[in-house]
Amino acid sequence: MADIREILDLADTVAVVGMSSNPNKAAYSVPAGLQAAGFRIIPVNPTARTILGEQAYASLGEVPEEIDVVEVFRPADEAPGIVQQAAAVGAKAVWLQKGLTSPEARAAAEEAGLAYVEDACMGVERSRYGITKFDT
Numbered sequence: 001m002a003d004i005r006e007i008l009d010l011a012d013t014v015a016v017v018g019m020s021s022n023p024n025k026a027a028y029s030v031p032a033g034l035q036a037a038g039f040r041i042i043p044v045n046p047t048a049r050t051i052l053g054e055q056a057y058a059s060l061g062e063v064p065e066e067i068d069v070v071e072v073f074r075p076a077d078e079a080p081g082i083v084q085q086a087a088a089v090g091a092k093a094v095w096l097q098k099g100l101t102s103p104e105a106r107a108a109a110e111e112a113g114l115a116y117v118e119d120a121c122m123g124v125e126r127s128r129y130g131i132t133k134f135d136t
Contacts, residue, residue, distance in 0.1 A: 004129075008129060013040040014068065015057075016073065018045065019031055021045070033127075037131070041054055042055075042063055043057070046059070060088075063089065066090065067086070068093065076096070083116075093116065094109050095116075097121060098119060101118045
């Protein structure tokens with residue numbers, strides 16, 4: 001597993017695959033917390049137009065800007081394909097949320113040279129290290 005703190009320190013833009021528009025779901029509240037800490041959040045959800053005031057995209061391939069981390073809120077069996085998409089768009093890391101693991105995704109990330117985290121909450125880890133993206 002990659003160094004969690006280093007990924008968070010270096011990341012500014014997080015594309016969230018499977019981001020929800022439902023405030024009661026972790027797939028909304030975790031990215032909302034990251035956004036509140038100064039991270040640029042890009043929702044990737046084919047059924048949403050905007051989430052958290054940000055334009056949503058149907059796929060990673062449609063995102064028109066550089067992505068540092070792809071955060072995954074989709075079933076683990078979709079993770080290997082998401083890793084391939086992340087590599088194709090030039091992302092630097094893939095992060096599978098708490099409860100998600102995939103040996104196949106891990107192998108694909110290693111092969112593509114991507115940093116990889118699984119079974120960890122990006123929001124919890126950001127909070128633990130006190131990382132924000134505000135200029136001080």
